[in-house]
Amino acid sequence: MQERLKELQAEAIEKVEQASSLKELNDIRVAYLGKKGPITEVLRGMGKLSAEERPVIGAFANEVRAAISAKMEAKQAELEEAAVQAKLASETIDVTLPGRPVKLGNHHPLTKIIEEIEDLFIGMGYEVAEGPEVEQDYYNFEALNLPKGHPARDMQDSFYITEDILLRTHTSPVQARTMEKHEGKGSIKIICPGKVYRRDNDDATHSHQFMQIEGLVVGENIRMSDLKGTLEVFAKKIFGEDREIRLRPSFFPFTEPSVEMDISCKICGGHGCSVCKHTGWIEILGAGMVHPNVLEMAGYDSRVFNGFAFGMGPERIAMLKYGVDDIRHFYTNDVRFLKQFAVEE
Numbered sequence: 001m002q003e004r005l006k007e008l009q010a011e012a013i014e015k016v017e018q019a020s021s022l023k024e025l026n027d028i029r030v031a032y033l034g035k036k037g038p039i040t041e042v043l044r045g046m047g048k049l050s051a052e053e054r055p056v057i058g059a060f061a062n063e064v065r066a067a068i069s070a071k072m073e074a075k076q077a078e079l080e081e082a083a084v085q086a087k088l089a090s091e092t093i094d095v096t097l098p099g100r101p102v103k104l105g106n107h108h109p110l111t112k113i114i115e116e117i118e119d120l121f122i123g124m125g126y127e128v129a130e131g132p133e134v135e136q137d138y139y140n141f142e143a144l145n146l147p148k149g150h151p152a153r154d155m156q157d158s159f160y161i162t163e164d165i166l167l168r169t170h171t172s173p174v175q176a177r178t179m180e181k182h183e184g185k186g187s188i189k190i191i192c193p194g195k196v197y198r199r200d201n202d203d204a205t206h207s208h209q210f211m212q213i214e215g216l217v218v219g220e221n222i223r224m225s226d227l228k229g230t231l232e233v234f235a236k237k238i239f240g241e242d243r244e245i246r247l248r249p250s251f252f253p254f255t256e257p258s259v260e261m262d263i264s265c266k267i268c269g270g271h272g273c274s275v276c277k278h279t280g281w282i283e284i285l286g287a288g289m290v291h292p293n294v295l296e297m298a299g300y301d302s303r304v305f306n307g308f309a310f311g312m313g314p315e316r317i318a319m320l321k322y323g324v325d326d327i328r329h330f331y332t333n334d335v336r337f338l339k340q341f342a343v344e345e
C-alpha cells in the first residue's frame with residue numbers, strides 16, 4: 001500500500017511539474033486529491049489492514065497529500081506570476097509614440113482687447129467694476145444728469161422693459177452706482193467693461209448689442225491734465241508709441257467740460273485717407289470732467305471732490321487695431337474670422 005502511495009506521489013508531482021496552465025493544475029488537483037481520486041481509493045482499502053498498520057499508513061497517506069499540495073501551491077504561484085508577466089509584456093505602452101493633436105480654441109478678439117485694456121489700467125492702479133445689464137432708468141439716465149424728457153436721451157435709442165427699467169445703453173451707470181456705494185467718501189479709480197444695448201439697425205458700423213469700457217476717477221484736485229495724460233498713455237500703449245492724440249470739445253450731460261479724443265491715423269500718417277475720412281484723425285472715445293450734479297446726486301460734495309470719466313467702444317478699437325471692416329464679424333462668430341486671432345496667443 002505504501003508502495004502504491006509512493007508511486008502516486010511521484011506521478012502526481014511529475015504531472016504538476018509539467019502543468020502549463022492554472023486550469024491544468026486544477027484538473028490534477030481534482031484527479032489526485034479529490035474524493036474519486038486514487039489516493040482516496042487506496043485509503044478505502046485500509047479496512048483490510050491490521051490495527052498496527054492502519055495508523056502508519058494513515059500518517060503516510062497524509063504526508064503524501066501534503067507533499068502533493070505543497071508542490072501544487074508552489075506551481076500555482078509560479079504560473080500566476082508568469083501570467084502577470086505575460087500580461088504586462090502584452091500591454092506595454094510605447095511612450096515615444098506621438099499623441100493625437102487636440103484642436104485648441106483661442107480668445108475672442110474682443111476678449112483680447114478688453115483684457116489688454118484692463119491690464120493697462122490695472123497697472124495704473126484702477127480696479128475693475130461691474131454693473132447690471134438690465135438697469136434702472138435712474139442709473140442709466142437720471143443719475144447721469146439726464147432727467148426724464150432731456151433731449152440728449154435721444155442720442156441713445158433704448159430698449160425699455162418697463163417705464164423705469166431698460167437694457168443699459170452705456171456703461172456709464174456703473175459710475176453712478178460705484179460713487180453711491182462709496183457714500184461720498186474717499187477716492188475712486190475704476191474701469192468697467194460690459195455689454196450695452198441700443199435700438200439700432202445692424203450694419204457695418206452699428207450693432208444693437210456691443211461692448212463699452214467706462215473709466216472713472218474721483219478724488220480731490222483731479223485736473224483735466226490728469227485726464228489727458230491718462231488717455232495719452234492709453235492711446236500709445238494700445239495703438240503704438242508713435243500715435244498722437246488730440247482732444248476736441250464735445251458734449252455729454254454727465255461731464256463738464258466734455259471732450260472727444262482722436263488719435264492720429266496710422267494708415268496715412270496723418271496726411272488723410274479713406275479710413276480717417278481725409279482728416280488725419282480717428283475718433284476713439286468720449287471723456288470729460290465729472291459734472292458736479294453727477295457727484296452730488298451720488299452723495300459726493302462737489303466742492304471737495306471732482307474727477308474725470310471716459311467711455312470707449314472695444315469693437316471700434318479692435319476694428320482699428322486689427323483692420324476689421326465690419327462690426328458684425330465680432331458677433332456672427334465665423335471660425336475663419338476668429339481663428340485669425342490665435343497667432344499672438
Ligand code: DAH
Pocket residue numbers: 169170171172214215252254255285286287288309310311312
Ligand atoms: N456714455 C457715453 C456714450 O455711450 C460715452 C462716454 C462719454 C462715457 C463721456 C463717459 C464720458 O464716461 O465721460 O456715448
